[in-house]
Amino acid sequence: MRAAQHGKRVVIVEKHLLGGTCLHQGCIPTKSLLESSKLYERVKHMEEFGIEVNQDSLFFNVAKAFERKKAIVNQLYQGIQYLIKKNKITLIQGHGHLVGKPKHFEIGIENGSTESEQTIFSNHVILATGSRPNIPKGITIDGIKLFTSDEILAHPLRPDHITIIGAGAIGLEFACYFQQLGSAVRIVESEDRLAPLEDEEISRQIGSIFDKRGIETMPGYQLLVEHIEHVEGEPMTYTLQDRNGEKSMHQTDAILFAIGRKNNVSALGLTSVGLADEAAFLQTNAYMETDVSGLYAVGDIAGSYQLAHVATQQALIAADTICGISTLPYQPERVARCTYTHPEIASVGLTEEQANAAGYDIKVGKFPLHFNGRSLIHGDSEGFIKMIVDKKTDMLLGTHMIGQGATELIAMSGFAIFMEGTAWEMGMNVYPHPSISEIFGEAAMAVSGMAIHS
Template sequence: MKLVVIGGGPGGYVAAIRAAQLGADVTLVEKEALGGTCLNVGCIPTKVLLHSSELLEEIRGGEEIGIKIDGKVTVDWKGIQNRKSNVVNKLVSGVKGLLAVNKVKVIKGTAKFKAKDTVLITKQDGSSEKIKFDNAIIASGSVPFIPPIEGSKLPGVIDSTGALSLENNPKSLVIIGGGVIGVEFASIFNPLGCKVTIIEMLPYILPPVDREISELTKTKLVSEGIDMYNNCKVTKIEESKDGLKVLFTGDNGELSVEAEKVLVAVGRRSNIVNLEAEKNDIKTERGFILVNDKMETNVRGIYAIGDCTGKNMLAHVASDQGVVAAENIMGKNKKMDYKTVPACVYTKPEIASVGLTEEQAKEKGIDYKIGKFPLAANGKSLIMGENGGIIKFITDKKYDEVLGVHIFGPRATDLITEAALAIRLEATVEEIVSTVHAHPTIGEAMREAALAVNKEAIHMVNR
């Protein structure tokens, strides 16, 4: 069985490896570096920069934990960038090795459909090759979306990819967009001494996040010196003597702010323009490829996964979709279940959530209960100096089934897996509570939050 995978990101390369494990003859087409956006200009490089920023904050606060530092602490921007490149290169090399071991043929180039069983690959050297396939998986990913703002093409206006490879640490930065991308970049640059301003069109930041958690995050960011403008619409970007000026309107009328750089971080769009998918009857909607829960398109034998489907634009979702697609191609019967997909935001402290938010529970008319435990009452959080967070459980009132968990605190992105498993297994509060949690850990606060659902928390006053 011949399989062509278009795109070598976290969806594509995982699908290619899984299909090869099951006996498929796999060709993977990737026009740039293996690993896609996530590994090269997304998840991994941003987390490298975030780690450096977080470490700098901890060093500056050393005296609070009994560590005195003599001498000046400075930022080596080139050193940070070099480390980012080293981490990325090591991981890309690892992906390349895994594909080779699994005998996946990798072609550097771009692909477009010439028929429902044929792709034309244009290679980096300009030559082309037609490949017939039995099945194909489209994993072409996404690219940053730049809205039609006047002045958005001026020098100094950058997208998330450009923000990762700046030659110098900017003195000031305006971020248009208060979503996950915007907030994470604010958390990178603010500790490094850059004056950061966020402009968001909605009345709150981090739209997908439980509102209570997003408000706690906003308060924390503002307390750290980040200027925040909500309910504001950017109307124009223009040059100024200090760099760029962003003009916007809001509740207080017309406003403006100047900065050295402007980062546009309002989202991403699918990357399918050059595939000629629609010419070969592959259905799309609003620029995304339509798929069912088996990751099948409407054309028999052609599947699509990852950001190009618009289902849930997260790397770990793309990887799971890749496995589902590969296994269905190889004769299994698998379906995607999005109920237990965790979402993570790498602020300090971190944010992680899975399942229903409180707003979603209300919209669905669910009779629910809430249990909350403040991390100020957790020993490990106090030790780590990150005690302003919270763990929040949302449960069904009748059966105490866990419907959603939301964490704002240290290790949140690691802890969320317990919550995802609980929802996957339709666990109740009692099953969380009766599971022994180690001490001293942040994780034991999960048990306390579950206990708080029925006002039985041990290490706080129940109200």
């Protein structure tokens, strides 16, 4: 769309559906289901707000929640199709691969019919082939008892017990969803804490909240895939092993593998233009161009955060660069990372551990949500905000938040980092009252020990 706005003739080659994983098998469908399950959980506690609810009449209709999810996805999908037509972009359905670059890039397109195979030529190519769920060797996903996020989102499912392998964003979000539905949930993580990429204090907080809500958490364990046994109509049995080699047997109705995603870098014809095709991702410069002039890579396959908003930002940078428009380089330190658990987790910039490892002399400011009026009014006061600041310059290095509204509010710190903002400036900003956003000012003032409400 950006390249078309700049007057370029644009062709998209897409094997499946416009919108990719985020729209059809990721961000949008999962957040839709989480919204439904969170509302169901909230209704069960309405008496705290003075609203009397007959618990006997409450029922979560998983099929209807999936219908709502489908309607949201379809509406957004139609919007993308409209924008493609509006911008006069040519869409070719099929699998595209590089054939070579004698003068221009030669791209072969297969769509399953030999008669319909075609070749197109282009001065510039952007590879944006995304990723797919990572599946352990020896596992056959059947969509009945063994799942990835793709299969779990395809059909309504409400198991009595589910085991989730992996405690990153995907695993944590599905743990919340199924627990709110009423399923018993066990989440297994090979690292020694949940949310292992987040600040350690955030990890401890979400672990404590999950334990309190009855989600069984097993950090420091790994699944022995060769020991999974299941008979139709009976619960599965499987074996876990801890760091000391101790093994334990467990039962479950379903296993969800949420152990990351594998980049779609194979079958792209990379060797035809002089690039290796066995790498986990494609190396690019800060303007998303590979070592081959005119060939760009964006999104998951470019090796940064596997997030839709990262892919969008990188695509805009690549398109502007191709069109000769001045633009900013990709800056991963400005990327907000969001996990839509209950409560939500959001972060941007460096963690305390990363800042120390990078050699910064830091100051830390924290503020708990239970001192925030809007959080108490909303009925969600679990969590806190934490700011990491360079002691020498007072510049914000990172912000980490767990709590209601975190995923909406984190962009405030992202913008502050972008503008090279300081803790003093964030503390002096005027925040509306009552609002959750006030915690940003309090945490910024807490950096120098001057928070008002703690």
